[in-house]
Amino acid sequence: MTRVVELVEHAPALSVPLPDLIGRTLAAGNMVDAAPDPHTPGRWSLRAGSKVGAITLTAPDTGTQVTVRVTSKVPVARLFFLLGYSLSPDGIWQEGEVGVTGHRDLLPAFAHAVERQVDRSLRQGLLQGYRAAEESSLVVRGRIRESEQVRRRFGTMLPIEVAFDEFTTDIAENRILRAAVERLLRLPGVPGEVRRRLLHQRARLADADLLVRGRPLPKWQPTRLNARYHRALHLARVVLDGTSVEHAVGGLRVEGFMFDMNKLFEDFVTVALREACRARGHVARLQDPHHLDEAAAIRMKPDLVLYGPGGAMCAVVDAKYKAQKRDGFPDADLYQMLAYCTALGLAEGHLVYAKGNAAHTAHTVRHAGIVIHQHALDLDQEPPGLLADIQEVADLLISTPCV
Structure with a gap:
C-alpha cells in the first residue's frame, strides 16, 4: 500500500486511515502531532505544527509506505529568502540565485537549489x-x-x-558538499531530473571522503580562496544540520526532510535586526545568556539583547513565529518578556510575530512602567517590504534609552 497524506502547517487536524505501527511511530516522533481517532478505529488524527517538508515511512515486511507532506503557508521562494538572509545577510543571496521559482514543495526546491549551487561551485574544478x-x-x-x-x-x-x-581535494569543504549530495540522493521525493544531476555532482566529488554518520561536521572557515563555495556550503549545512530525518523505528524505515519554521523565523528576525542596528553603531547579541534570579540558578536566553555604542544595554527582543490564540497574541509571551525586562533592568521589551490577527500594540505594565511592544511581520510581502518593516522595529529599538 502506498499513501500520500497532505497537511498544511498549523491547519486543523486531518483524520486518515493508517496502519497502527505507522501511526504510533508518528505519535512518538516530533514531526507531526498524531493521535488515534477516538471516533473511528483504524484512523489517526494528524496535525502539522511548525515543521514543513516531507517524511516517508516504509514497513519492509509488508511494503506499506506512507508519505506525510507538510506544506508551508509561506511561499517557497519567500522561505528561501528568509533562509538565505539569515545565513548570509551581506547581499550575496538573491531569490534568483537559488532557482526555486516554480517549486511548490520544499524538498524538490531544496534539492534543486543545492544541486545548482554545487554545480556553480565546481565549475572551476574542485577546491584544493x-x-x-x-x-x-x-x-x-x-x-x-x-x-x-x-x-x-x-x-x-x-x-x-x-x-x-x-x-x-579531500578537504572539509568538498566533504561537506559530498555529504549533502549523498543525503539528498537517499531522500524520497527528489525529482528524477534533479536526482540525475545530483548523481553527476557526486561523481565530481568522488575524491572527497565520506563523512561518518553521527560525527560532527568538519570545520571550515570562509576565506577569499573558497568564496565560490560559500553559498553551496551554507545550503549543505542546512541539509546536514539536523533538519533531515533518517532512522529506523520498530522495523519501519523513516526518511525525509523537515524544516522548523519557528527556528527559521527566529533566525531571520534576529539576524535582520542585528544588521539594521549595527549600521547605527549598536551591537546585538543573539541568544545572550543571563540569569533570572539573584542566585543565578535560573538561566534565560533572550533571542536578542541590544547594546548601545558605549556597551550599555538598551532593549530585549524575542521572536515568535505564530500566535496561538484566535483573539490575539498569547498572554504567556507577555509574562516571559516582563521577566526578561525585570531581570535585565530594561524599560522596554519587544515581541516580534509573524503576521497573525492582531496589529502592533504596546502595553505598559502597572506599577512597573515597563512597556512591552508587540510587532507583526507580514511574510507574504516582497523582501524589500519585509526588510523595511524590520528597519521600523530597529529604529524603535535604537530610540530606546540605554541603561
Missing part, C-alpha cells in the same frame, strides 16, 4: 587545500613521529611514521 595527514612511509616526508616510530616499529628503521600537510 592543505590537510594534515599521518602515514607509514619508506621515505621521510614532513616530520618523523618519533614516539609512534618507537611504539609501532620497536626500533626498526623502515617504514617510517611521518606527519605532513598534504595538498589535496
